[in-house]
Amino acid sequence: MNDQPIGFIDSGVGGLTVVKEAMKQLPNENFIYLGDTARCPYGPRPKEQVIQFTWEMAHFLLNKKIKMLVIACNTATAVALDEIKEQLQIPVVGVIMPGTRAAVKATKNHRIGVIGTKGTVKSASYKRAIKEKNENTKVTSLACPKFVPIVESNQIHSSVAKKIVFETLLPLKNKHLDTLILGCTHYPLLRPVIQDAMGQDVTLIDSGAETISEVSMLLDYFNISNAENKKMGYAEFYTTGSTHLFDQIAQEWLDKGEIQSKQVTLGGTDNAS
Amino acid sequence: MNDQPIGFIDSGVGGLTVVKEAMKQLPNENFIYLGDTARCPYGPRPKEQVIQFTWEMAHFLLNKKIKMLVIACNTATAVALDEIKEQLQIPVVGVIMPGTRAAVKATKNHRIGVIGTKGTVKSASYKRAIKEKNENTKVTSLACPKFVPIVESNQIHSSVAKKIVFETLLPLKNKHLDTLILGCTHYPLLRPVIQDAMGQDVTLIDSGAETISEVSMLLDYFNISNAENKKMGYAEFYTTGSTHLFDQIAQEWLDKGEIQSKQVTLGGTDNAS
Structure with a gap:
């Protein structure tokens, strides 16, 4: 039994589709989301850069004491999952x-x-x-x-x-x-x-939706679910870009009332890209 | 990539329903099954005895170099899964x-x-x-x-x-x-x-069928699937009881042609129960 949050990272708002499914399947769990909107899209970037950005996001969430990391981004999963999974002590899941x-x-x-x-x-x-x-x-x-x-x-x-x-x-x-x-x-x-x-x-x-079935299974497998929490879980949102646009999309998509994300700066956040 | 077999244990023939689903979902994998038919049913037995019998089955399959153990028996899962999972180095899955x-x-x-x-x-x-x-x-x-x-x-x-x-x-x-x-x-x-x-x-x-979805995920998660095997997997069957009755049930249920199980003796196999 573990009430630490599950961390989600994405190049932008896309990972919210994974969080939506998580809120549905895992109502007791707590979530922290980080979208690297300022440097989105990741798709056209060189592999080495995507790996670096993904590590920066992972470190941000590790400092928030997450119990599991979901790389809720296909581009980042494709190039960085194996390396990150191998090096972290917590379970790491890709899409x-x-x-x-x-x-x-x-x-x-x-x-x-x-x-x-x-x-x-x-x-x-x-x-x-x-x-x-x-x-x-x-x-x-x-x-x-x-x-x-x-x-x-x-x-x-x-x-x-x-x-x-x-x-x-x-x-x-x-x-x-x-x-x-x-x-x-x-x-x-x-x-x-x-x-x-x-x-x-x-x-x-x-x-993303399929990924949450894997998250659910791994929470049980490693015995780290927040099963005895009788409260509904909480969710925190961070973005490297505009909080206004992020909140607008998150509110409409998640349909969970008002969302107030916080803006953060990562390693060498490159707003120009 | 790992062509070692996945091991299944049950008090008797029941775990074959799990193997059937495994053969369907994981056609490349190899399987070893052990049914403790001579001491079936486990249901009415004291907890300590079920734990002991389950360990005996697990050790039999560990000697066969399995890469994952599926406790394909609810009675055994209920009382022995946590202990066995904690002590073995390979992934252990219950139902x-x-x-x-x-x-x-x-x-x-x-x-x-x-x-x-x-x-x-x-x-x-x-x-x-x-x-x-x-x-x-x-x-x-x-x-x-x-x-x-x-x-x-x-x-x-x-x-x-x-x-x-x-x-x-x-x-x-x-x-x-x-x-x-x-x-x-x-x-x-x-x-x-x-x-x-x-x-x-x-x-x-x-x-049992649901369990194979978990097995499938864990094969990927721990990177031990037999994905590059281009042959169909094999299956071996062992029973502590009558091979004749076991083969009859297994052939009808699995519908994979003739099955020839081998009779084995476990720790203190108690044919009288």
């Missing part, structure tokens, strides 16, 4: 393996699509993980670099967003996919539009 | 927490039933675990001591079996349960009869 397991379980025709940032697609992490589980599965990956900026600027309901999503996903339409992994935690915020673009027959896999 | 998580997720009216052996019900393990996750859930537990002998004697299709199941479950009929945990790995072999007796509206939770 790629849970999404992979769910997709392999869901597909019937063994044609899985993966959409993500340039960094995630370049890492081929999903493709490799899927092939290891079932080498006969055909995996089609597509980078969607325009999606994260739509979400970070809170334009998800705009007609421009719809047009961009439909156009971007066009190359996947004739691939006979029955399952599509939303391989970026920002994408569930665009889920209805993505579902419309792909058609209702395609099962969308929300890697 | 109670996976069943609990699935039931808490499935119930809508927060009335969950648990059926199991006398030992499992007496331990109150499910009740405690469910209450820790949601204290507002009403849990009704019922020991069904006649079910294991029906399965072990391969009488599952008999009319007597049906009569016994219907009569035993009668006390649960007016409890307004929407979810029932099959809290003994033998019970999924009686699933159709149990479903008939409870009604089609009640969701039956197969703890």
Whole structure:
């Protein structure tokens, strides 16, 4: 029994889709979230830089005495999970393996699509993980670099967003996919539009939601859940960028009343990028 | 990447329901199964004796170089999991927490039933675990001591079996349960009869099947899956009792062709019980 918070890190607001699922599945737990909005997107950045930024976020949360770290960002998971997991004493969870397991379980025709940032697609992490589980599965990956900026600027309901999503996903339409992994935690915020673009027959896999099942299992496995807490858990939010825009998106998405994030500065926060 | 087998132990043939799910979800993995049929059922035995027998089974499989141990028996999980998990270097998984998580997720009216052996019900393990996750859930537990002998004697299709199941479950009929945990790995072999007796509206939770999702996650988490094996996995079966009856049940249940188990003797195998 352990009432320390679970930490979530993301390049921006995308990891909130993982926190939303955590609040639903783990109502007794406490959460701390850090979004590196000032340096978002991570997708186009060099691997070494993403690893460095991810460590900076991890250290910020370790100072807050988290009991578990969730890398709620596919780009960061792809390049930094193994290293961080190996070096930390607390359990560290990424979003790629849970999404992979769910997709392999869901597909019937063994044609899985993966959409993500340039960094995630370049890492081929999903493709490799899927092939290891079932080498006969055909995996089609597509980078969607325009999606994260739509979400970070809170334009998800705009007609421009719809047009961009439909156009971007066009190359996947004739691939006979029955399952599509939303391989970026920002994408569930665009889920209805993505579902419309792909058609209702395609099962969308929300890697973040799947990740919380793994978090739940590991809390039990390591016996560190906050099971005897009779209060509802609390959540704290930090961002390296504008708190105003962050709070607006977090309030709408999490639907838990007013949210007041705090602005923080990380290592060499580079607002210009 | 690790091609060592995953070990499964049970008081008898019940753990085969867990192996069946493992063969489905983890086709590349290798399995070793040990059923302590000669000393089955464990349900009515004193706690100390179940702990001793479970250790004897664990040691038998550790000598076979297993990479993970699944205690595919609720009675043994209830009393021996914590101790064995703490002392072994390999991951050890029980069947109670996976069943609990699935039931808490499935119930809508927060009335969950648990059926199991006398030992499992007496331990109150499910009740405690469910209450820790949601204290507002009403849990009704019922020991069904006649079910294991029906399965072990391969009488599952008999009319007597049906009569016994219907009569035993009668006390649960007016409890307004929407979810029932099959809290003994033998019970999924009686699933159709149990479903008939409870009604089609009640969701039956197969703890064993849920356990394999945990095994799958932990194989990834500890990076010990046999992912690059391009062959289908193998399975070996050991029993302390009659190989003839064991093979008959295993062949029908697993539906994987002929099975030839080997008879082994454990510590103080007590054939008279």
